[in-house]
Amino acid sequence: MRTGVLHGKTGILLGFVPLIVYGLLAGGTIQSIILALGAAAAVTVIAGYSDLRKGMILVWTTFVLFGGAFVAVAVLGMTAIVPWMGVIVYAVLAAVTFGSMAAKVPFTLQYARAMADRSIWEKPEFIRVNQVMTGVWGAVFAINLVLSSFPLTNPGFSGGGASLLIYCVLAAGIVFTLWYPGHVQKKYASVMAR
Numbered sequence: 001m002r003t004g005v006l007h008g009k010t011g012i013l014l015g016f017v018p019l020i021v022y023g024l025l026a027g028g029t030i031q032s033i034i035l036a037l038g039a040a041a042a043v044t045v046i047a048g049y050s051d052l053r054k055g056m057i058l059v060w061t062t063f064v065l066f067g068g069a070f071v072a073v074a075v076l077g078m079t080a081i082v083p084w085m086g087v088i089v090y091a092v093l094a095a096v097t098f099g100s101m102a103a104k105v106p107f108t109l110q111y112a113r114a115m116a117d118r119s120i121w122e123k124p125e126f127i128r129v130n131q132v133m134t135g136v137w138g139a140v141f142a143i144n145l146v147l148s149s150f151p152l153t154n155p156g157f158s159g160g161g162a163s164l165l166i167y168c169v170l171a172a173g174i175v176f177t178l179w180y181p182g183h184v185q186k187k188y189a190s191v192m193a194r
Contacts, residue, residue, distance in 0.1 A: 040062075041070050048063070056107075061096045089148075090145035101131060107134055132180070133181075144170070150162050
């Protein structure tokens with residue numbers, strides 16, 4: 001019997017590509033930040049066009065976040081937010097992630113429903129798996145929010161160390177996303193075999 005816990009992992013992970021693009025391109029200058037914001041917004045549209053049309057929470061959040069920040073910095077000249085971009089990005093992602101859980105619509109549920117049989121969409125196990133996965137991503141974003149703010153509140157601290165830790169935390173979230181659905185599926189398969 002299919003449990004439906006095998007998610008559209010590729011879709012979820014594609015939602016994080018703009019974040020990675022931003023992190024790789026954002027440098028120490030206003031021009032590099034503008035380039036990174038524009039590239040992240042463009043990648044959101046290119047990689048997530050289908051998900052934008054479906055109304056996926058993560059992709060819309062990413063698009064509004066990077067598109068809005070691009071307009072704020074490049075068009076409106078609000079350069080004072082540039083040092084705070086990491087904090088802003090992770091604060092928004094954490095708020096939307098935990099908000100989706102509070103609204104009982106964890107953002108991973110949208111991807112899972114695209115891959116699962118409609119008959120299990122309302123099953124408690126299916127919802128619980130998505131609450132866990134979304135909660136893990138909320139924790140990833142919250143940890144990265146703290147890591148992003150640390151160099152701003154501790155001037156002697158190297159921003160490079162925080163960036164490395166941020167990427168490690170993101171990598172842990174990706175590994176979890178790839179591992180957890182299969183783990184749960186095996187667990188339910190052994191329970192169902194009894």
